Amino acid sequence: MTLTDTGATTVRRLTTSKAIVEALAQEMERDPSVIYLGEDVGTYGGIFGSTTGLLERFGPQRVIDTPISETAFIGLGIGAAVEGMRPVVELMFADFMGVCLDQIYNHMAKIHFESGGNVRVPMVLTMAAGGGYSDGAQHSQCLWGSFAHLPGMKVVVPSTPADAKGLLTAAIRDDNPVVYVFHKGLMGLAWMAKNPRSLDEVPEGEYVVPLGKARVAREGRDVTVVTLSLSVHHSLDVAEKLAADGIDVEVVDLRSLVPLDAETILGSVAKTHRLVVVDEDYLSFGVSGEVVATVAEYDPSLLATPARRVAMPDVPVPYAHALEYALLPRHDRIERAVRAAMTS
Amino acid sequence: MTTQAPRTTPETRPDTRPDTNTEIVGQRSRSTEPLDPGTRVALYETMVLSRVYEAAILREYHADKGPGFDIGKGLVPGEMHLSAGQEPVAAGVCAHLTVDDAVTATHRPHHFAVAHGVDLRRMTAEIFGRETGLGRGRGGHMHLFDPATHFSCSGIIAEGYPPALGQAFAFQRRGSDRVAVAVTGEGAANQGAFHESLNLAARWGLPVVFVVEDNDWGISVPRRSSTAVASNAVRAAAYGIPGERVEDNDVEAVYEAAGRAVSRARSGRGPSLLEVHTLRLWGHFEGDAQAYRPDLEELPDRDPIPRYERALRADDLLDDETAERIRTAAEELVEDAVDFAKSSPVPDPATAADYVFTEETS
Amino acid sequence: MTDVLFPPLSKQTPDSEGVLATWFVADGERVREDQLLAEVQVDKVAAEVPAPAAGVLHRLVAEEATVRQGSVIARID
Numbered sequence: 201m202t203l204t205d206t207g208a209t210t211v212r213r214l215t216t217s218k219a220i221v222e223a224l225a226q227e228m229e230r231d232p233s234v235i236y237l238g239e240d241v242g243t244y245g246g247i248f249g250s251t252t253g254l255l256e257r258f259g260p261q262r263v264i265d266t267p268i269s270e271t272a273f274i275g276l277g278i279g280a281a282v283e284g285m286r287p288v289v290e291l292m293f294a295d296f297m298g299v300c301l302d303q304i305y306n307h308m309a310k311i312h313f314e315s316g317g318n319v320r321v322p323m324v325l326t327m328a329a330g331g332g333y334s335d336g337a338q339h340s341q342c343l344w345g346s347f348a349h350l351p352g353m354k355v356v357v358p359s360t361p362a363d364a365k366g367l368l369t370a371a372i373r374d375d376n377p378v379v380y381v382f383h384k385g386l387m388g389l390a391w392m393a394k395n396p397r398s399l400d401e402v403p404e405g406e407y408v409v410p411l412g413k414a415r416v417a418r419e420g421r422d423v424t425v426v427t428l429s430l431s432v433h434h435s436l437d438v439a440e441k442l443a444a445d446g447i448d449v450e451v452v453d454l455r456s457l458v459p460l461d462a463e464t465i466l467g468s469v470a471k472t473h474r475l476v477v478v479d480e481d482y483l484s485f486g487v488s489g490e491v492v493a494t495v496a497e498y499d500p501s502l503l504a505t506p507a508r509r510v511a512m513p514d515v516p517v518p519y520a521h522a523l524e525y526a527l528l529p530r531h532d533r534i535e536r537a538v539r540a541a542m543t544s
Numbered sequence: 545m546t547t548q549a550p551r552t553t554p555e556t557r558p559d560t561r562p563d564t565n566t567e568i569v570g571q572r573s574r575s576t577e578p579l580d581p582g583t584r585v586a587l588y589e590t591m592v593l594s595r596v597y598e599a600a601i602l603r604e605y606h607a608d609k610g611p612g613f614d615i616g617k618g619l620v621p622g623e624m625h626l627s628a629g630q631e632p633v634a635a636g637v638c639a640h641l642t643v644d645d646a647v648t649a650t651h652r653p654h655h656f657a658v659a660h661g662v663d664l665r666r667m668t669a670e671i672f673g674r675e676t677g678l679g680r681g682r683g684g685h686m687h688l689f690d691p692a693t694h695f696s697c698s699g700i701i702a703e704g705y706p707p708a709l710g711q712a713f714a715f716q717r718r719g720s721d722r723v724a725v726a727v728t729g730e731g732a733a734n735q736g737a738f739h740e741s742l743n744l745a746a747r748w749g750l751p752v753v754f755v756v757e758d759n760d761w762g763i764s765v766p767r768r769s770s771t772a773v774a775s776n777a778v779r780a781a782a783y784g785i786p787g788e789r790v791e792d793n794d795v796e797a798v799y800e801a802a803g804r805a806v807s808r809a810r811s812g813r814g815p816s817l818l819e820v821h822t823l824r825l826w827g828h829f830e831g832d833a834q835a836y837r838p839d840l841e842e843l844p845d846r847d848p849i850p851r852y853e854r855a856l857r858a859d860d861l862l863d864d865e866t867a868e869r870i871r872t873a874a875e876e877l878v879e880d881a882v883d884f885a886k887s888s889p890v891p892d893p894a895t896a897a898d899y900v901f902t903e904e905t906s
Numbered sequence: 907m908t909d910v911l912f913p914p915l916s917k918q919t920p921d922s923e924g925v926l927a928t929w930f931v932a933d934g935e936r937v938r939e940d941q942l943l944a945e946v947q948v949d950k951v952a953a954e955v956p957a958p959a960a961g962v963l964h965r966l967v968a969e970e971a972t973v974r975q976g977s978v979i980a981r982i983d
Contacts, residue, residue, distance in 0.1 A: 210938050213930045215945075231906065261717075267747060272740035275706015276713055279646075279724070282696075283714035286906070302703050302737075311696075315689035316680025317899040319696075322906070352900055375904040390927030390947040399928060 214402040215388025217249030219361035223368040224251065224288065226406065228258055231286060234372060237264040237273055238290025238326075247292055248328045248387050270300035274325065278308050281323040286372060294329040294343040294381060308377045309352030322375045324368070325353075330383035330430060330480060332528060333392055337516035340524070342429070345479070345486030347379045348457040354378040354411055355457040359386065359432035362402045363455055366409025374411060383430045383480075397433045412459035416468070420450030423474035423541050426465055426491050428454040431478040431529055438534045447542055457487060462494050466502075469495050473504040474541040478529050483511040505544055508537040579796055581861050587639060587795050588856055589870050591631035591849050594655040596874040597664070598626045600882055601654065601671065605830055613831050619672055619886065622684060627655035629793070629825030632848050633757050634659035636798025637725060637818070640806040646694035646711040646724040648704035650757075651686045653697035656727060662690045664881035674888035681891040682899060694724075702728050702735035705754070709741055712750040712809075723751045723809040730819070731762025733776045742783040742817065751809035753802070754780075754817040758789075759824035764836040780817035787817040793848045823848065908959040910980040912973045915948035923972050924948030926979060933965040937982065948975065957982060 214222065228234045236251055242265040245252035255263040266273040270291060277289035291297065297304065304325065311321050331340030348355045354376055358364040364382065371378035388398040417432055418439050425435045432453045439449035452468050454461065469475050475495060477488040488509040495502055510529040518524050579587075601624065608618035615622065627634070630652070638659035641647070649656040657667055662678075670677030671685045678688050686699035694711060698704040708726035715722035732738055733756055745752045756776045760767055773779060780787025786808070790797045798820055805816040823846055827834050834840060856862040916922045928945040931937055937957045944955040957963070961982040967973055 210936050210941060211931070212941065214942070215928060215930075218942075267740075267744060269740035269744050271703075271737045272706045272709060272744040275703070275737070275741070276710040276744065279648075279707035279710020279712070280714045280717075281710070282707065283646075283694075283711050285714050285717070287710075299736075302700050303706055306700055307698065307703060307707060310687075311689065312902060313899045314679050314683035314687040315691075316677070316682045317902065318679070319689045319691055320902055320904070354901070370905075373905045375906065376901045388928060390925070390945060390952050391950065394928065399930060 211401055212404060213399055214361050214365075215399050216358070216361045216364045216382065217252065217387040217389065219365040219402045220250050220368055220382065221252055221254060222402070223365040223372075223407075224254060225257060227369060227372045228254070228262060233285040234288065235262050235264065235280075235285065236288045236290065237266050237277065239266055239268060239292050241265060241290055246290065248382070248384050249389055250290060250326060250328075250382070270296060271303050274300050274303045275307065277323050277325075278303060278311070278321055281321045281377075282311070282319055286322050288324040288326060288372060291325060291327040293339055294327045295338050295341045297327075297343060297346070304347075304353070305350040309350060312376070313352055320375045321377045324371045324378045324380055326368075326380045326382065328384050329381045330385055331517050331524060332385050332430075334519060334521055334524060336519045340517040342381070342383075342479075342481035342512070344379075344381050344428075344457055345481040345490075347381075348487065348490075349485075352377070353458065355381070356411055356455060357381045357383075357428045357457060358455060359417075359429050359453050360397065361388075361400045362407070363409055363415070363453075365402055366407045367411065367455065369406070369408045370411050373408070378411070381429070385430045395430060395433050397436070409455070412456045412461060414455055414461035414464040415453045416450065416464070417453045418449065418451040420448040420472065422448045422472055423476060423538055424450045424452060424465075424468040424472045425476045425478055425534070425538065426452045426454060426468070427478035428457070428487070429480060431480055434529070434531055435478055435534055438531055438538060442535065442538060447538065449538060460490070460494070462498075465491060465494055466498050469502050473502060475503060475507040476534070476537045476541050477507065477509045477511070478534055478537075479509070479511045480529055481512060482514055483509060484514050486511070505541050508541050510534050510537045579799065583639070583799070584796070584856060585861055585866075587635045587799060588849075588852055588862070589874075590635040590638070590659050591795065591852065592870050593874040593877065594631045594634060594658045595628060595849055596871065597658055597878050598628050598654060600878045602626060602826075602830065604672075604882060615831065620685075621673075623651075624685060624830040625652040625828065626826055626830065627652050629823035629843075629846075629848065630757055630759060631655050632793050632795035632798050632852075633755065633820045633822050636795050636820075637753070637755055637802040637806075639799055640802055641723070641725065643693040644720075644722050646708060646715075646722070647696075647727070648708040648711075648724070649695070649697035649727045650701075650704060650729060650732070651697070651699045652729075653686070653688055657688055657690075657695055657697070660695050661693050662688065662695050663692070664877060665884040666690070668881040668885040669888045672885040672888070673890070674885055675891045676884070676888040680899070702732035702737040704728065705737050705741035708752055709745050709750055712745070712752045713748070716751055721751070721810040723753060723806055725753045725755060725806075727755045727757065729762065730756055730758035730760075730767050730776065731765070731770060732756075733779065734770055739783075742780065742785065742815070745815040746783045746785045749812070749814040751812070752815040753805040753809055754815060756817065756819040758819055758821050761824055761828065761837070763828045763832075776817060776819045785815050785817060787819065789819045789821065791821050793820065793822045793846070795848065795852055908961070908982045909978045910943060910955065910958060910963075910982060912946055912975050912977050912979050913953050913955060914975050915946070915951050915953055916975065920975060922948060923974050926967050926969060926971050926973055927952065929965060929969050931963050933963065935963055937961065937963050943980065946973070955979070
């Protein structure tokens with residue numbers, strides 16, 4: 201093997217899907233009670249590439265294809281977790297939460313509390329979310345706000361491959377139920393338009409990102425954009441563009457919804473005095489309102505101009521491309537909101 | 545409990561030919577051995593304990609709801625679903641279990657909790673909402689969790705089945721012969737979770753015993769108007785697993801059928817369904833006037849406990865003295881549990897938001 | 907100098923074309939032997955392309971370009 205020059209190191213990049221697979225492989229290697237179950241997670245490797253190669257490496261006892269029975273197999277994950285295993289259960293699309301919500305919010309999320317802390321459910325519920333590729337109203341939703349609204353489960357939403365690995369590792373090790381939502385547009389799939397930042401450097405070896413901590417993705421002085429998931433990258437694109445116009449945007453990547461890192465949000469707004477929230481989940485009664493309320497409850501006078509929210513409106517996601525893209529919180533809408541926050 | 549090599553997996557299970565073994569078991573067949581006296585008396589004792597318990601909860605629940613009936617009032621507020629009349633199911637099934645086996649029960653859980661060996665003091669304290677309860681007062685009577693006996697229950701119809709699958713999965717994965725018993729009512733057999741669970745347990749050969757308590761009523765709706773088939777034992781066949789139906793709330797028939805089902809699960813031959821035609825002696829919930837129910841007057845004649853007592857007396861296994869001793873022992877245990885609950889502290893309101901998450905990691 | 911080839915994915919039609927779906931390494935970057943260089947796709951089957959040697963990568967094909975199986979997509983020196 202040829203030695204590399206001193207001082208010149210290689211950069212190891214992964215797509216988000218490969219980062220997820222790496223986290224799973226490392227945790228499954230470390231702890232034999234970690235198993236992965238869901239629809240098409242075995243031979244297929246997960247519809248969105250969450251388990252590629254894991255069946256070959258760990259075998260059918262650890263990577264398990266289930267029937268189309270979300271209530272049964274999510275419940276099975278709960279029971280196995282109660283008995284001390286660490287199952288990772290995949291809900292193929294966040295949109296499918298309707299068919300199995302009782303097991304999620306009335307059982308997985310409540311058993312620890314109802315038992316006065318005597319029973320733990322160390323389970324991770326992974327799911328794909330997000331639109332932008334014409335999958336229509338029932339297959340394009342984000343819904344992380346709905347999970348965050350219901351008490352008893354942590355909710356994490358990575359935006360980068362490194363965070364995808366680090367947050368999943370932390371989620372598996374956490375003794376609480378954790379909902380882990382990955383945006384399909386971030387996975388770096390060969391068959392879906394890729395965001396350039398869905399391929400990035402990922403630390404090798406053990407890598408843990410603590411749950412409940414936001415990340416300042418770009419420092420700035422003039423306006424705070426609080427956002428998550430794929431919208432982080434759109435916000436960064438807008439920030440780069442606006443820098444040329446002398447507008448210095450700070451982008452805060454929430455990474456976790458439950459717990460929510462209010463300290464980082466408030467610290468940023470205290471510095472910039474302007475707030476824009478970008479969220480691909482539905483506008484009303486959700487994440488963007490929660491962020492604005494966090495600031496308003498703490499100190500409304502922090503804001504020099506009214507907060508702006510750029511979110512999916514309260515409309516089912518349309519199928520036609522032009523219609524969908526009229527509603528998604530993309531670059532044009534983000535830029536307009538930031539400029540508006542700067543002026544009034 | 546001996547440990548053995550891992551049981552069948554989806555890949556190693558021999559075949560997928562449905563094992564349809566549907567029987568209607570009414571009375572014990574004469575060709576089988578009679579149960580030994582010790583077992584019979586033990587079944588009776590369990591049923592008496594359960595009934596004495598429910599009678600005490602009934603008393604405590606209604607003691608301070610007045611004037612009239614204010615559901616939120618009193619030492620035991622909220623809904624209450626008591627199991628009087630359904631004791632044969634719990635006694636007959638749990639006789640085959642140890643505390644290492646899992647039981648998931650319903651919104652009407654007390655008979656199974658008692659029969660499975662849940663600590664009566666901590667269970668009662670939970671029903672009274674005290675800090676010493678199984679859930680520190682956070683769960684209440686429909687959400688009893690006892691890790692020591694792998695007992696849990698849920699207030700959502702049929703949703704106790706899926707977690708039982710997971711417990712069975714973990715037991716199997718660790719190479720033990722422990723089983724999970726999952727209990728629902730006959731109304732739950734029309735809920736999606738029931739069907740998903742039977743299919744998945746069958747497909748994966750999980751050591752589960754599905755118990756259906758057919759007490760004729762889904763609150764006020766009789767089974768014949770909700771269910772398309774005559775018996776859920778028939779539905780078991782749709783998932784390729786054996787199904788038995790025990791008629792007439794016969795504790796010994798339950799015991800024998802449950803023995804078959806538990807044995808099947810322990811020996812790696814997969815899940816079974818056991819439906820028992822049982823009797824809801826009291827209302828769906830306390831406060832239920834049961835105006836919809838035409839058979840109220842004949843119910844006391846169908847009470848399974850006096851009937852079984854008569855059978856044991858006829859076989860010289862019970863007399864006035866032993867019956868009295870059993871009842872007194874049950875009352876002492878139950879009253880001790882009630883006293884413990886009543887003298888336990890109420891949770892501090894300042895801790896109301898505790899226990900949502902644990903700080904632990906692996 | 908080592909050639910990096912587009913792997914043969916389709917046995918039925920060895921002359922068929924595929925897509926270079928993702929580059930994991932920038933042009934001119936140093937790589938280790940076996941480091942993941944790219945992901946390619948033929949008829950919806952995806953495959954990873956590891957580095958056959960260590961050295962500096964010179965990309966010859968753009969992302970999302972159509973490429974004949976077996977052709978050279980990069981060089982390492």
